[in-house]
Amino acid sequence: MLVRDYLMRNREIWPERIAYISETARLGWGEVADRSSRLAAALQGLGIGKGDVVASMSYDSHEVVELWYACSLIGAIRAGINPRYAPAEVEHLLTDSNARVLLVEGGDCEQTFDRVKAGPADLTVIGFGRHQRTYDYEQVLASAIGDPVLPVLGVDDILALSYTTGTTGLPKGALWRQGGVIESLVKSWMQTGVQPDDVYLHCLPAAGVPVCWLTHNVVNGSRVVIQRKFSAAGALELIEAERVTSVGWVPTMMLDVLSELAATPRDISSLRLVVYGTAPATPALVRQASQALGCQMQQWYGSTEGTLGCYAILSWEDHREALNGKPEILSSSGRPTLHCEVRILDDDLQPVEPGQAGNICVRSATLMAGYHNRPEETAAVLRDGWLMTGDLGILDSDGYLRIVDRKNFMIITGSYNVYPIVVENVLADHRSVHELCVFGIPDERWGEAVCAVVVPAADVTDHDALRAELVTLARDRLAKFEVPKRIDFVDELPRGTTGKLLKRLVRDEYWEKKDIV
Template sequence: MILPRDLLRRAGAALADQPAFIDGGRRRSWGDMDRRADRLAAALQGLGVGKGDVCAVLAHDRVEVIEHWFACLKLGALRVGINWRYAPREMLHLLHDSSARVLLVEASCVPLLAGELDALRRAGLILIGFGAGHDLPLDYETLLAAADRPATLPALGEDDLVAISYTTGTTGLPKGALWTQRGVRDALVYSSLMLGLRQSDIYFAPFPMAGVPLLCGSLGLVNGMTVLLPDGDFEAARALELLAEHRATTGIFVPTMLQRVLEQHAAGHHDLSALRMVSYGSSPATPQLIRTAMSQLGCELIQLYGLTEATAGWLSFLQHEDHLRALDGRPELLTSCGRPALHVDLSIRSEQGEALGPDEVGEIWVQGTVNTPGYLNRPDENAELFSGDWLRTHDLGRLDADGYLYLTDRKKFLIITGGYNVYPVTVEAVLAEHPAVREVAVVGAP
């Protein structure tokens, strides 16, 4: 049985000198990552942290965030990422809801919780700081340097929990989707396979790794490729500099990021000739944006559709060949998010849970090993999340006769006007085609 920590151990041994992460001027090899994760696991164990305990992190996308994640994988601890953009109320909710025992904080993020740190410490939360200038009780690098004995790693199983990934809740407070060892492993392996990632790749991962994008930054566990971190908050100009400087071969963007990169690229002279593939997803991309990207970047494009509740494992892929087919007589494919991935089954269901036929709109249900076992502390929502071993996404869509998935909208965003169903994303797609429109959002008015 191979679990995520075994993938790290293998990469650390077989690819010890292969660059694993680039973070600004810092580089870590796979050997470095394995050793430093070992030391952090030992340090955490020395503080009384073990299997099943929750270790949270509040930071920008730094290599320490990945080391913290890898240490959790080794210990069987549950990782919780806290988005630094959250309000203090939301940050505290995550810490309390998850019963976190440890909080790793980047020095620049300490002021975000400055008024709460004393109370958190008195409540028993172990506070560890990294980066110059923090004044927290424990220092990250000091702990690693003092960890001179290896951690005693516990036995782990495929159903053991490995992370709590928080997503937006219907009450306004984030809710935590539980991820298992099996789910993380399968999401990494099958996503890497479907994307065609290689050991020689340099993969640009500009998403904030507090949540789902953590797995984007972990894809190198499967093949030993190098992951290029964004060196601070995402800025299109800086992203282009990094892509050119490091000869990045692949990467991932949300459509708004891609739009800004294309605008900057059109106005500049960045050498992106090393790019062989760019993936995009997390929100709808207009056909015009896709066509512009194909023309301007001159590389393969792959569109993705996934869910936090499916361990960030992408559920469908619109492959490069599908993009070419769209330009050769099937333009509607540019509004599709592709065919189901190898590791999941997708089904379109009616309100009564009955399977619908081709091109009938209904709720998208997912079956597969990447499905979450549920939300933390949300029994009522868990009762509505599953039907047998199918996960209900609350996304509306249809499958055509060729198996392509078309997203319609979120169920809760549906507008009923004059007796007709109107999907905001459909209206948005039409408006976005106008050259004077850069971004658009459609909502229903009472």
């Protein structure tokens, strides 16, 4: 069965069961399927067929859900665009994907799109909410004629392009297969213990991987409550009002929720499970959350290239053992999942010595088909059936996976990945920057913060003025989460005997100080 098969099954057997609750609608499975089918028919009326890309740029809503299912019906490829992306990044995604249709939300998203200078020549834009586009989403659905024509689809057909920031400085699209999505939805969520009567609160931006969190309920008919944009107070209100039983957060969200809950107590007794991931959570935070929330907790480790198909899970049993005398377990990412084979290999795909660090490599039916339009980068990470995750880790004698470093100095700030070269390429354009390096530094709230260490040009005398100009430059050309939170100036950067910049030495000095606020 593919995604569309599960959707049609739910329409038949649970037409009245509430599937999604958004800010503006409460939709049963029958209505979700009907609206998605009308959208699919409308897209075909616009010339969209199997393999054509349909993009969306919005905060989370039931329209995002309907577009996902519409693409699954007709074999179109859904590409999500993070609403926090800068116009240049939006332009790249539209051009790289060769999107034929863009669904855009009025307000901030539409304003960002209006600043895009170029894109596919034949792009049709459909607006929803309070927008200024010619095509209106609800009118498009209302004018759809007949049912969509369902093409033959197989497990290797592409359902989605999920973009992730690449080391070349531009987002790259992971091609998700129809079969990989279902493998991920069924087997990842099976291991959470989610049941058909569960109510899941969705708080994470569904432009990328979290779209699988948003639509996981198609496999068991459970309910998803959609929070358009995360706020701790709003999340707690929804948990109380909708009797939410499970939720997915990143550590910074948990911090906000705990602070809000302490200030304004809520009835969250319905909450059974909190799944957290995308960035490390400190043992202290886990203990605090476990006590305050009074529910089970799981940590997931995965990546975009795995179609959410989590590679390792730190189970509730692991958490209990850690909280009852084995705190070292909380420094791990858990044990490999049922559907993923995880090994620690060297650069030649040979096993490293037990207890030694090496490349975290994964083999699974959830793995992407490759990167869109990037054969060389695909070949570098998909090798002999293995995904080279880019993370370095250790599998200990008890089977726990411990991440010890990240290749290419990738920064995880909140729930977002930032590659230093992206930021470096922008800041280096400033005429007063002689040399620089960018890396992550400790941040109590975000886990890591983006830091730039700059060697200014010889004629620079006012560091404060240059710092302000660099921040302005970054805000104009980068996503908000990529803008440096700290910019320091030095006379020179350390180099090795070959002249190579020793970024690790600079970064390690900041981590050793542990005085970053």
